Amino acid sequence: MPTLTLIQAVNDGLHTSMKEDPSVHVFGEDVAKKGGVFLATENLETEFGTERCFNTPLSEDGIIGTAIGMAMNGLRPVAEIQFQDFIFPAFDQIVSEAAKLRYRSGGQYTAPMVIRTPYGGGIRGGLYHSQSGEAYFCHTPGLKVVIPSTPYDAKGLLIASIADPDPVLFLEPKALYRSVKGEVPEGHYTVDLSTTRDVREGGDVTVFCYGAMVPVCTKAAESAAEGGIETHVVDLRTLLPLDEEAVLDAVKRTGRVVVVHEAPRFCGFGAEISAMIAEHAIEYMEAPVIRVTGFDTPFPNTLEHHYMPDHRRVLDAIEHVYNF
Amino acid sequence: MKATEPLQVIDSKGGVNGYDPGLSEDELMHCYRTMLAVRAFDAICLKLQRSGRIGFSIPNEGIEATQVGAASAMKKTDWIFPSYRDFGMALYHGVKPVDMMHNMFGNASDNSRGRQMPVHFTFVEPIKFVSISSPIGTHLPQAVGAAFAAQRRGEDMVALCSFGDGGTSSLGFHSALNFAGVWKAPVVFLCQNNGWAISCPAEEQTASDGFAIKADAYGMPGVVVDGNDLLAVRKAVVEATEAARAGKGPTLIEAKTFRMGGHSTSDDPSGYVPKEVFDEWRKKDPIKRFETYLAASGLWTPEKRAELEKEVDAEVSAAAKDAQAVGPPPLETVFSDVYAEIPAHIRAQGQAAFDLATRKGDAQSGGGEFPL
Ligand SMILES: Cc1ncc(C[n+]2csc(CCOP(=O)(O)OP(=O)(O)O)c2C)c(N)n1
Ligand SMILES: [Mg+2]
Numbered sequence: 070m071p072t073l074t075l076i077q078a079v080n081d082g083l084h085t086s087m088k089e090d091p092s093v094h095v096f097g098e099d100v101a102k103k104g105g106v107f108l109a110t111e112n113l114e115t116e117f118g119t120e121r122c123f124n125t126p127l128s129e130d131g132i133i134g135t136a137i138g139m140a141m142n143g144l145r146p147v148a149e150i151q152f153q154d155f156i157f158p159a160f161d162q163i164v165s166e167a168a169k170l171r172y173r174s175g176g177q178y179t180a181p182m183v184i185r186t187p188y189g190g191g192i193r194g195g196l197y198h199s200q201s202g203e204a205y206f207c208h209t210p211g212l213k214v215v216i217p218s219t220p221y222d223a224k225g226l227l228i229a230s231i232a233d234p235d236p237v238l239f240l241e242p243k244a245l246y247r248s249v250k251g252e253v254p255e256g257h258y259t260v261d262l263s264t265t266r267d268v269r270e271g272g273d274v275t276v277f278c279y280g281a282m283v284p285v286c287t288k289a290a291e292s293a294a295e296g297g298i299e300t301h302v303v304d305l306r307t308l309l310p311l312d313e314e315a316v317l318d319a320v321k322r323t324g325r326v327v328v329v330h331e332a333p334r335f336c337g338f339g340a341e342i343s344a345m346i347a348e349h350a351i352e353y354m355e356a357p358v359i360r361v362t363g364f365d366t367p368f369p370n371t372l373e374h375h376y377m378p379d380h381r382r383v384l385d386a387i388e389h390v391y392n393f
Numbered sequence: 394m395k396a397t398e399p400l401q402v403i404d405s406k407g408g409v410n411g412y413d414p415g416l417s418e419d420e421l422m423h424c425y426r427t428m429l430a431v432r433a434f435d436a437i438c439l440k441l442q443r444s445g446r447i448g449f450s451i452p453n454e455g456i457e458a459t460q461v462g463a464a465s466a467m468k469k470t471d472w473i474f475p476s477y478r479d480f481g482m483a484l485y486h487g488v489k490p491v492d493m494m495h496n497m498f499g500n501a502s503d504n505s506r507g508r509q510m511p512v513h514f515t516f517v518e519p520i521k522f523v524s525i526s527s528p529i530g531t532h533l534p535q536a537v538g539a540a541f542a543a544q545r546r547g548e549d550m551v552a553l554c555s556f557g558d559g560g561t562s563s564l565g566f567h568s569a570l571n572f573a574g575v576w577k578a579p580v581v582f583l584c585q586n587n588g589w590a591i592s593c594p595a596e597e598q599t600a601s602d603g604f605a606i607k608a609d610a611y612g613m614p615g616v617v618v619d620g621n622d623l624l625a626v627r628k629a630v631v632e633a634t635e636a637a638r639a640g641k642g643p644t645l646i647e648a649k650t651f652r653m654g655g656h657s658t659s660d661d662p663s664g665y666v667p668k669e670v671f672d673e674w675r676k677k678d679p680i681k682r683f684e685t686y687l688a689a690s691g692l693w694t695p696e697k698r699a700e701l702e703k704e705v706d707a708e709v710s711a712a713a714k715d716a717q718a719v720g721p722p723p724l725e726t727v728f729s730d731v732y733a734e735i736p737a738h739i740r741a742q743g744q745a746a747f748d749l750a751t752r753k754g755d756a757q758s759g760g761g762e763f764p765l
Contacts, residue, residue, distance in 0.1 A: 098591070099591045099592045102592055103591065106591070126593075127562040127598065158564050193448040193449070193510070195510035195527075196508060197510075197527030198510065334742070335738065364739070366731045366739060369506075370499050370508055372507065372721065372727050381749065382749060385753060
């Protein structure tokens with residue numbers, strides 16, 4: 070089985086879907102000849118031609134609006150937004166249109182499409198090349214929100230997202246693009262949306278995380294193990310619709326929970342998990358839920374390593390809930 | 394795209410056919426020196442980036458005449474809403490290279506406290522050089538609003554708003570031109586058509602005959618100039634500012650030029666820009682073009698260039714050295730300036746960060762009391 074980086078796995082997933090399904094079209098800024106600024110779409114134009122992989126004018130609103138129209142009329146658009154930070158001109162198209170089309174037309178019109186975009190910090194990108202905006206989109210009924218953290222999942226989840234009948238926002242942790250490698254089967258396979266992944270087993274503490282926080286949490290869990298604390302690390306990988314059952318099962322096994330994300334804390338995804346626990350599993354809890362998150366500030370540049378949760382902060386939280 | 398003949402002033406022999414740029418000899422030489430300073434600044438940033446001392450920079454080579462010609466038309470009371478590729482506009486108006494370098498290093502002396510990426514400058518002195526945002530097109534309507542406010546407040550102010558060919562596809566471009574046209578706001582829209590938006594050629598942005606023609610639809614004049622001809626750019630921008638000051642409203646200027654480098658220090662243009670295109674534009678170097686004019690006016694010799702190059706090189710090298718010596722911003726800068734007053738929840742997060750630094754160790758910050 071070939072060993073690929075996460076970005077190569079994304080490329081492989083696009084390639085596989087384009088080969089299987091002639092209705093799949095890949096477009097966005099700089100995706101054609103350049104292959105995207107991170108090279109996710111490398112060689113797709115060469116292999117499938119400019120009809121299937123093409124550049125657009127510099128307008129995210131235009132990219133997503135036209136993708137919705139294509140999806141309505143039988144194509145499978147896979148639109149790239151160069152950085153998640155630049156998705157906001159398309160917020161209206163995503164939130165008002167793609168996410169609501171099925172509902173408002175009684176299912177007569179739908180928008181099966183994928184929006185791929187790199188998100189998160191770790192590249193010294195400052196305010197506008199680092200953000201984690203998943204919470205804005207998780208607050209949008211009708212949308213699916215998927216975040217892989219391994220090459221295997223990146224390809225399998227992407228192929229599943231492209232085949233999905235609903236619009237999917239596919240957030241790619243750019244910090245992991247080249248820093249993680251893993252075995253990836255050739256050709257077609259899928260990873261089901263709305264399933265979680267057990268990264269590491271442990272009976273003392275449960276850590277929920279996704280994206281670039283998965284390796285950070287794994288490292289923290291290993292450090293905790295050296296101190297005798299066994300941590301169950303769960304990669305949520307589809308935030309919306311979330312596999313609530315799997316989450317609550319994991320909560321009940323330890324009663325001690327840490328939730329980790331890079332995005333700001335206030336109204337972040339961690340708040341949803343915490344509320345879910347408060348509503349459905351409070352009687353199992355041995356300690357308060359602790360959130361380890363980005364600060365409620367914009368994303369800084371020089372001091373980004375302070376902003377992003379690191380293994381120090383996660384370990385501190387694991388120890389805190391364990392010793393509570 | 395059909396070719397619209399751009400306005401030119403400097404001919405192949407350095408003549409200007411009677412045009413009076415309205416600049417003293419000192420001012421002309423200041424324009425020239427600023428272009429050389431931009432090039433020196435670029436060169437040192439490339440070196441700093443390649444050696445890992447800064448993370449990123451934006452090459453300006455090829456665009457210097459557009460930047461400096463436009464800047465030379467603006468008064469100190471005017472406002473500049475720049476793009477990230479406008480180093481020459483800041484330098485022309487007297488921003489110190491070291492203050493730009495502080496931003497390149499994101500250090501404690503940086504005006505934006507190391508929060509922004511390199512090349513995202515912000516200055517209020519010696520001219521309003523408005524804080525640069527990465528999202529393309531967002532500053533265009535803001536320029537219209539600032540110009541509108543100046544009109545309401547009776548200020549003599551014109552907003553120069555600079556953006557790229559790619560920027561014309563943004564929502565902000567269309568809203569801004571529409572509002573400015575309706576309000577007759579004193580704005581000069583400067584579209585720097587450098588041929589590319591990263592790897593996308595200008596032909597992929599529009600099916601119209603260039604960009605200036607878009608002015609028609611918004612009810613304002615549109616002018617195409619040779620962006621490598623400093624005096625042509627100056628002429629167009631001076632006329633546009635005069636119209637704006639006279640209450641006649643905005644102008645859209647398209648400066649045709651070419652980006653002689655990659656989009657940024659992370660980009661290799663050889664994969665998408667044909668080599669012949671580079672060769673062709675190299676012959677149209679804006680600095681050489683201006684030299685022919687200066688020489689024809691008796692102001693230039695090769696020795697003059699060498700002398701000025703030495704000066705600006707020394708200046709930017711010293712700036713880089715000084716900026717490199719300044720340490721990173723302190724941890725509290727992550728939490729300040731989010732609001733005028735720091736709210737309790739952010740204060741608590743700041744305190745927790747300091748506490749953790751004390752408890753678990755931290756390479757950069759000593760911990761202690763959260764100071765805000
Ligand atoms: C809204 C938005 N989308 C995408 C980007 C990524 N991006 C940065 S620069 C750029 C190209 C801009 O080209 P142009 O406007 O022609 O300016 P130039 O870089 O050529 O000066 C792109 C796509 C961005 N910064 N903002
Ligand atoms: Mg351009």
